[in-house]
Amino acid sequence: MTENTLEELDGSFANQILETVDTLVVILNRHGEIVFFNRACQLLTGFNAGEALGRKVWDFLILDEEIDAVRGAFEALNAENTPSHFINYWKTKDGAPRIIEWSNNTLKDEDGAIAYILGTGVDITESKSKEAALYESKSFLRAIVGASPVAIITSNEKGTILSFSRKAEAIFGFKENEALGQNLTLIIPEPDRLRHDQYLNHYLETGERRIMGKARQVTAVKKSGERFPVVIHVNEFHDGVRVFVGFIEDLSEQKVTERRLEDVKNQLQHIGRIGAMGEIAATIAHELNQPLTAAASLAGAVSLTLRKVEFPQRDDAISHLNETVSEIRRASEIIRQMRDFMRKRKTAKSLHDVNHVVEEAIAIALIGAEAGGVHVTTDLGANVGEASLDRIQIQQVVINLIRNSIDAMQDAEKKHLAISTAKKSRFIEIKISDTGHGLSDDVKKRLFEPFFTTKEEGMGIGLSISKSIIDAHQGEITAIEKESPGVIFSIKLPVGGHDKAAKSQ
Amino acid sequence: MTKLQKVNKGEVFLIDDDAAVRRGVAALLTAADYTVSIFTSGEEFLSEMGSLDIDDAALLVDVCMPGIQGLELQEKLNRDGVDLPVIVMTAHGDIPMAVRAMRNGAVDFLEKPFTVDEVTTSLERAHAISRPVIKGAQKASPELCKNYDSLTPRESEVLRNVVDGSTNKEIARSLDVSPRTIEVHRQNMMSKMNAKSFAELVRMAVALDIGD
Ligand SMILES: Nc1ncnc2c1ncn2[C@@H]1O[C@H](COP(=O)(O)OP(=O)(O)OP(=O)(O)O)[C@@H](O)[C@H]1O
């Protein structure tokens, strides 16, 4: 065997076969020099065997920009002896590039050492350009997938990721090229990771749908390891092979909003409770202080009377009475401290967008409150703007009013709750209108009294707290009767917090 | 109107809506040798005022009552030029009302429940005070001004808040310091002002025209 030819093949049956097949067959020695160049190669390149043999492939067949890659692949094969696939250009004698898909292997000598590199190639120039055309037609689709606000991931039956949209990159933190070829378990946290394969197999075997076609909320995991809630909607389609496509929405932001609403609600309830307790404490303190005053005064009266008469234990009696008075004062002081402790917090005003404050309050008021068929409409004036107010307190008022309206409409046939805001010259008005049972004359008179209620479970403090809050804002709260059944509650807040502005409309 | 006793210490018109309070306070004042006339409301007092001898008398009135309130009554008397020293009785937390009453020319205010000494001291002031005792009559003395000027900015801020009816806790929150600190400022302020009671402090504040 010489360095330039593969004599064993010469004239052999095998040689004839290799010469006649359409497949490109080229054999290189360990230096990269061509020792065999079949007819297919000659036809494709325009170089005959004599022109090719003995030359290194990268000296005349490879495009300049691919020389390094081809040499690298050759050396890797030479050293590691693992078969490889490779796609590269060959340039023909007249300079035209052809795309060849190679399958490379090694041929060993008697000692098992690598003696030759065998490359078998297929000219895929035509089919490649067809793919390119296909790719073109798909690029429209790709653009859509890329623009989707929902992450889109496709996989094959084995769960291998086939595509990974831009939004998926953004949500999960993996780049497309990191995700492609990986199993879907990449984005599924333990312990679902194990189960996922089981689900998939189960589905493939039985066709029984567990998650297919339905939206489900699950936990996913990011590249950083952070777990987060997503809604996933999986479907399948056939594109020659079976492909699963998952549409995934990141819920963490939505969750944050929900949690914030929940927080605000708790905060309001807490303040509401404290507000209510403050109201109760103040009333009790006042009611208790009166009899204490009477008792202390009576004791004082007796002590003064005793000073005017003489009897043996007089001084003792007087000092006991003085002690009685100071004990009464102590009791009164305790009550005062309790009252101060539960006193409503002072209003903390700052500038707020009124519509925003109202919208948030509506959302909170309707959470949990079984709106049971209540139709809610809002009409928030475009130019309402800001007002100086205590956000939590004003929301408390709006919530109280909405709750009252919902209560009043419980048995009504038509349940319509309309909330509006409007800017008038000197004040901003918030209106809450319902189609409930309305107000009787007696109720109208006592509406804002603390502890006045017509409800079995009512405390009767919603409106009295609301009134004190609105008073603290130099505003006005009134109930307006409607022609049709129901009530409108109106809150007027001064613009820019000017004193009494609301009252001088 | 019920007249109880006539002795030399002078006459007191007592107005309170609570029957037990009326009875108790009347008993106390009678034992302290005042003549007491009792009224259950501001309206009742006004309707009978024409037939009353208001010379050498004082009015002891609760600030918080249904119907015409203590303050309104006082303001009406001022408007009508009725020359009658007024002492208001307040319950907890009516400090802002007490301050307003003082500003309107009240001689004093008493926090319920009060002792014999407190009420008799107030009444003595009321009866002794040179008339007329109308709005803004009490002027700050040079000594009071000097005391006030000796306060640190924090102390005068605490003074203003205290006479507006804020609790230590509330003042602490609004000034963003601990309630304990406010307590210290408050004590220093009281001693610099030479005020022996809260009522006295309010009286001074009114004379100095502090607070609102
Ligand atoms: N929109 C409304 N329509 C009809 N009646 C109302 C309306 N709002 C309030 N009321 C009447 O006014 C009363 C007092 O209302 P308020 O909000 O002060 O207390 P409540 O709702 O009874 O109890 P709470 O608010 O303490 O739970 C109610 O019991 C109800 O009779």
Ligand SMILES: [Mg+2]
């Ligand atoms: Mg209510």
